[in-house]
Amino acid sequence: MSTLAPTLEAFFTQRLMTQKNASPHTIASYRDCFRLLLAFVHDKTGTPPSTLRIDDLDAPMIAAFLDHLEHDRGITISSRNTRLAAVRSLFRFAAFRHPEHSALIQRVLAIPSKRGERAVVCFLTPPEVDALLASPDRSTRIGRRDHAALLIAVQTGLRVSELTGLRRSDVHLGTGAYLECHGKGRKHRSTPLTRRSVAVLREFLAERTCGPDDPVFPGPRGDPLSRDAVRRLVERHARAADKRCPSLHTKQISPHVLRHSCAMRLLEAGTDLATIALWLGHESPATTQIYLHAHLALKERALARTTPPHTAPGRYRPSDKLMTFLEQL
Numbered sequence: 001m002s003t004l005a006p007t008l009e010a011f012f013t014q015r016l017m018t019q020k021n022a023s024p025h026t027i028a029s030y031r032d033c034f035r036l037l038l039a040f041v042h043d044k045t046g047t048p049p050s051t052l053r054i055d056d057l058d059a060p061m062i063a064a065f066l067d068h069l070e071h072d073r074g075i076t077i078s079s080r081n082t083r084l085a086a087v088r089s090l091f092r093f094a095a096f097r098h099p100e101h102s103a104l105i106q107r108v109l110a111i112p113s114k115r116g117e118r119a120v121v122c123f124l125t126p127p128e129v130d131a132l133l134a135s136p137d138r139s140t141r142i143g144r145r146d147h148a149a150l151l152i153a154v155q156t157g158l159r160v161s162e163l164t165g166l167r168r169s170d171v172h173l174g175t176g177a178y179l180e181c182h183g184k185g186r187k188h189r190s191t192p193l194t195r196r197s198v199a200v201l202r203e204f205l206a207e208r209t210c211g212p213d214d215p216v217f218p219g220p221r222g223d224p225l226s227r228d229a230v231r232r233l234v235e236r237h238a239r240a241a242d243k244r245c246p247s248l249h250t251k252q253i254s255p256h257v258l259r260h261s262c263a264m265r266l267l268e269a270g271t272d273l274a275t276i277a278l279w280l281g282h283e284s285p286a287t288t289q290i291y292l293h294a295h296l297a298l299k300e301r302a303l304a305r306t307t308p309p310h311t312a313p314g315r316y317r318p319s320d321k322l323m324t325f326l327e328q329l
Contacts, residue, residue: 003098004052008034011093023186025161033086040065054098059107062087066111077116084113121290122251123260129154131245132253135237141207146233148204149217149225152179153234153255156191157262157280159183160231160255164224168205169212173198183281191279230255263291 016022016030038049041056044064062084070080091105098105124132133150137143153163162181170180177193193201205216215224225233231254238253251257259280266276273292277285 004054004057005050007054007094007097008090010097011090015089015093025184029082030086030089033083034090036069036083037062037065037087040068054094054101055104057108058104059111062108062111077114081113084111118290121260121264122257123264124154124251124253124257125247126265128241128245128248128251129261131241131248132237134244135241144204144207145217146237148200149230149233150237150258151197151200153258154261155194155197157259157266158191159259159281160227162281163255164215164217164227164230166216167212168210168214168216171201171205171216173202181281187281189278189281227255234258260291263288267291 012027012030016027022030037057038052041047041052041061042049044061045052045056047056066080066084069075069083070077075083088109088111091108095102095105133147133154136146136150138147149163152158153160156179158166158179158181162183165182166179172178172180173193177198178190179193180188180190182188201216214222217225219225219229234253234255234257238248238251242248263276263280266279271279273285273288276282276291277288280288282288
């Protein structure tokens, strides 16, 4: 066994699990990264992963791996940078254990992150939300579960991992109803529920006997829904809803779009960014500023306040088509 294998094992058991006490999500992300990396190097060199040396993972090989992820596997630039961050973390740990490879390690650490374009946030308008929530067949138990999951996702803005991780003990339906969730970065937060959400949850949970540790949204075998199951659930009902709301057909609907829709609803209601950041569990209010860029109505109101005197505010609207035709003759 080469020096790479014990270094990689120590990186997970000593650095991530013991010293940093990293979350299971972080450990899983790093694990997947190195599984992809070792498989890529094995395909390139023919060397089994257990016998690879540290100098087999030089800067050109890491750069080729990142290009493979981006162009062959089709991941986004953001995901590419996440994989690079995992590699950097390993090499910073290896620098203390293997100073003889310091030159190689420094060249790997010098690989820069790639800058990418920031797409405008996709979110649903109130009519689109209503069409999506009306899609599940509420005469069936699965339909009632799907309706409740979609409603809670749109109203609370929970991440998909937070939604699937909800337990019965996290739901409080008494006076001042709210949900407790355990979010990204081990942050715990409470999110209030509307009367409609309380009524739907109370009716759905009353259908079965739930223990405090039972999932709120179970799968067919009683286990929590997986992330992929929630994604398929949202996509299935979005396809059904675009028949009554054609604008949904032009949008790529995912569970995170429902989270964006919750944030936009709060922003339209005049909620400040700091409160929205607390609501969504963002580390910093700066993360929440992406919703300002996507909110055209806020920009239009700002434009209306800056219009010259004696000018009617509003956006340009073309004149009547017939009048336009006559004017152009």
